[in-house]
Amino acid sequence: MDPIVIGIDVSKDRLDVAIHPTGEHFAVSRDTPGLEALVSRLTPLAPAAIGVEATGGYEIIVAAGLAAARLPVAVLNPAQVRHYAQALGKRAKTDPIDAAVIARFVAATKPEPRPLPDAVTRHLADLIARRGQIIAMMVAERQRQKRLSAKRIQKSIARLLAALQKELSALEADIDDAVRGSPVWREKEDLLASVPGVGKIIARTLIAELPELGSLDRRSIASLAGLAPWTRQSGQWKGKSFIGGGRSSVRAALFLGAMTAARHNPVLKAFRDRLVAAGKPKLVALIAVARKLLTILNAIVREGKPWQDGTHDPASI
Numbered sequence: 001m002d003p004i005v006i007g008i009d010v011s012k013d014r015l016d017v018a019i020h021p022t023g024e025h026f027a028v029s030r031d032t033p034g035l036e037a038l039v040s041r042l043t044p045l046a047p048a049a050i051g052v053e054a055t056g057g058y059e060i061i062v063a064a065g066l067a068a069a070r071l072p073v074a075v076l077n078p079a080q081v082r083h084y085a086q087a088l089g090k091r092a093k094t095d096p097i098d099a100a101v102i103a104r105f106v107a108a109t110k111p112e113p114r115p116l117p118d119a120v121t122r123h124l125a126d127l128i129a130r131r132g133q134i135i136a137m138m139v140a141e142r143q144r145q146k147r148l149s150a151k152r153i154q155k156s157i158a159r160l161l162a163a164l165q166k167e168l169s170a171l172e173a174d175i176d177d178a179v180r181g182s183p184v185w186r187e188k189e190d191l192l193a194s195v196p197g198v199g200k201i202i203a204r205t206l207i208a209e210l211p212e213l214g215s216l217d218r219r220s221i222a223s224l225a226g227l228a229p230w231t232r233q234s235g236q237w238k239g240k241s242f243i244g245g246g247r248s249s250v251r252a253a254l255f256l257g258a259m260t261a262a263r264h265n266p267v268l269k270a271f272r273d274r275l276v277a278a279g280k281p282k283l284v285a286l287i288a289v290a291r292k293l294l295t296i297l298n299a300i301v302r303e304g305k306p307w308q309d310g311t312h313d314p315a316s317i
Helices: 032-044 059-068 080-086 095-109 119-147 152-180 185-195 200-207 218-224 248-264 268-276 282-303
Strands: 004-010 014-020 023-028 047-052 072-075
Touching: 004 095, 004 185, 004 218, 004 282, 014 032, 014 095, 023 032, 032 059, 047 059, 047 282, 059 072, 072 080, 072 095, 072 185, 072 200, 080 218, 080 248, 119 152, 119 200, 119 248, 152 185, 185 200, 200 248, 218 282, 248 268
Parallel strands: 004 047, 047 072
Antiparallel strands: 004 014, 014 023
């Protein structure tokens, strides 16, 4: 008999559960009694894998509860599950159907269960995400400041920018205290920031959002960041490769690092220049630089050795 796998569709107040291959469905509330009932019902089944779709943070308490009960849980990329559902021709969308699709996706792809970030790491991720939100608000206000000339509005914008800057400074102090207060994070930040093109913010984003860095091979870590190329091919036809999925905040941080590294990191600048000289579009070259940068950072964390010019040739990693 096929191994038992579980798909869980998470909403704000409820968990819909599908068991594959038996086709059984049930639902529990997304609260402590519901989670206890879920664990009690799943533990005797000894599932090979449990898939929980990431849904804006609602999945964290579910995945944490299952992991604490030593059940093999994997948090899934919703885009991948959605594409899988489209491939199956599942146009209808209800919570039980979603749970069944998740279960079939887990059975087909066999995602590797990984430990969840602990509460401290999640707190750092929340601080970094909030920093990004405040910066986005400041950028929007500065754009308005350029467009609007009325004195009353200019004063309002100036007051708001001052308040946002104060909040940004406080958040950055909290982030600094969190990272520098942890010997493990402090060492990891120093390793990452030793690479030309990687500053503190990029390093801290990777610490919070990509804790697997240094523990996976280069293909797996690129897939998590959404930088692994997907190739479309059928028979003699071969389409363009593309990237997608993964952790968008990590990918955005790596693109920023790649833009700086392509100018100031001697190894990656030479790598980018070779690609452009070979006729690659500049955006394609930048994506390749971001992927190589991630590969280098993964190797540096794994080996525990900082960047040294001449010892990190991307072609050899």
